[in-house]
Amino acid sequence: MTEEADVVVVGGGIAGLITARELGRKGLRVTVLEARDRLGGRVWTDHRLGRDLEIGGTWLHWTQPHAWSEVTRYGLDITRGPRPEEAYWLAGDEVRTGTLDGFMELIDPGMRRLLHETMQRIPRPHDPLSEPGLKDVDGANLRDKLDELDLPVEEYRANEAAWVGHFNAPLEDGAYTSALRWTAATAGSWHLMHEASAVFRLAGGTRSLVESIAADTDADIRTSTEVAHVEHDADGAVVTTTTGERITARRVVLTLPQNVLGGLPVSPALCAEKQAATEEGTASKGVKVWIRVRGPITPFFAYSSASHPLSVVRTEFVGDDDAVLVSFGADARRISPNDLDAVRDALRVWRDDLEVLEVTGHDWVADPLSRETWLIQQPNQLTRYFAAQQRAEGVLHFAGSDYANLWAGFIDGAIESGHRVAREVTAGLTETA
Structure with missing residues (x-):
């Protein structure tokens, strides 16, 4: 029929x-x-590790007009994870500790130099192909553009890891114009782009x-x-x-x-x-891993480098006796979101005092849909x-x-x-x- x-x-x-x-x-x-x-x-919101977790897409912001219109239409509430009180990052093979503000100050010069031509190349982000000169830079990958800055090792690794978190991909595979498009959407402000893409989520x-x-x-x-x-x-x-x-x-x-x-x-x-x-x-072929650890812990975030299976991790939920972290890596083939031992080893890049209780996630790259x-x-x-x-x-x-x-x-x-x-x-x- x-x-x-x-x-x-x-x-x-x-x-x-x-x-x-x-x-x-x-x-x-x-x-x-x-x-x-x-x-x-x-x-995909799914109940795992004792919380309602976002297995896929998560964050939105009032600078995203279409999403915010729907939030307003349906009266949806917005929340966020706990603000990090500690920060960890790598300078070569050495782990540095500090604060969120300190890390942002560290990456700011590199971010500004990398993205200085954002509004020249994409002056109207709602029409990304409107500037004919965009083709001149569309052949560049983000790794090459980052290398051109000749940053000190600590600044380079910090910027590299931040972009791996944004791209969910090896930087040599990702187009430089992808970074420009994200930043053009926030009128050239990398600080606002970072907030818009990774902080606020739907309470429900x-x-x-x-x-x-x-x-x-x-x-x-x-x-x-x-x-x-x-x-x-x-x-x-x-x-x-x-x-x-x-x-x-x-x-x-x-x-x-x-x-x-x-x-x-x-x-x-x-x-x-x-x-x-x-x-x-x-270019996107990465992995998102949810990790439950024994608590209590102080909320933190950490960045490593593109060469590590997990490049970014931060605290998303805090309980009385546990906490749940969210983490990202550039290549899903390098680590399974369901491999507890591999995830525990990956966390040791920054700290070995976390007791990993459970891990979960979904391999979107292997998902045929x-x-x-x-x-x-x-x-x-x-x-x-x-x-x-x-x-x-x-x-x-x-x-x-x-x-x-x-x-x-x-x-x-x-x-x-x-x-x-x-x-x-x-x-x-x-x-x-």
Whole structure:
């Protein structure tokens, strides 16, 4: 049997849910197909280690306009982890200790020099390709740009580790323009960028946002429903699931991440740029690890270097007799988020007084539905592929945080892209009505 819908949205993450909500407000019949057994995509609140933990995307900020609009719409509360009282970082192989303010002062000269041309290269971050000269620097990776600064060892390692935390990728793989895009979104302020990307989170977890959006749409939302094939022509499309269900639609919205999109069987095939972007892959291939340690402890953060399995760790929850840390590493192949012994060894880079009780996480790089963490592009991908990744192909449209203009890779970017594509679809259907 073949079903009918005005629009089929493939993917029930934030972008897909926003798209469905906005199209439903226009009176369109929308079906959302999500392969996972839950909604949210790469945002996922799960109860582990005695807390509600963000296994995927976490942080948002009032400088992120689309996300903050949703916070306001649904009256969601914002919180943050405990403010660090101690700091640890490396100067070569020597561990230094100090304060958060001291660490920020240490990295400030390097950050300023690295990012001095941010607003020259991306003067309008909502339109990242607007400056023709961007192509001149899009071929550079962040490692090379950091090396050009010729920083003292302690400053270099501190800046390196901070960027590994932001990129969740080896710096030689990440495009310098990715750093510029993040900083342009905060008008060139690296301090504000750092805060916007890593401090404030939803008190009810990202789950509260996902549930609020899903409850605010009358779309037919189906989980555990994987798409096997999409056929399309000028008049519409047929979406076939892995269980043989067929749904005809006037428009289809695909919200798959860059590393997955080009692998979806589509007839006629997607454009060469979208396929090439998938084949090359994003730079982001890192790991996020949640760690429960015996307490009490003083809240702290620590940075090591790109050569260590875990480059960044900080206290996110403090209890009477335990604490939960969140940590990031550049390469998921180097450490499993579920390997307690390996995580314990990684923490000894900074301190050997922590008793690790439990660890957890999710390997997003190995996950066939994501194959990446958050978007960090490789050199040349922004100027070579980005416009084509956003561009509709006939009745097919493309949403997702990977294809956002302003805060690509963030919850904000997913929301932005959902609004953009909903407008495109509505306009297209109005023209053909």
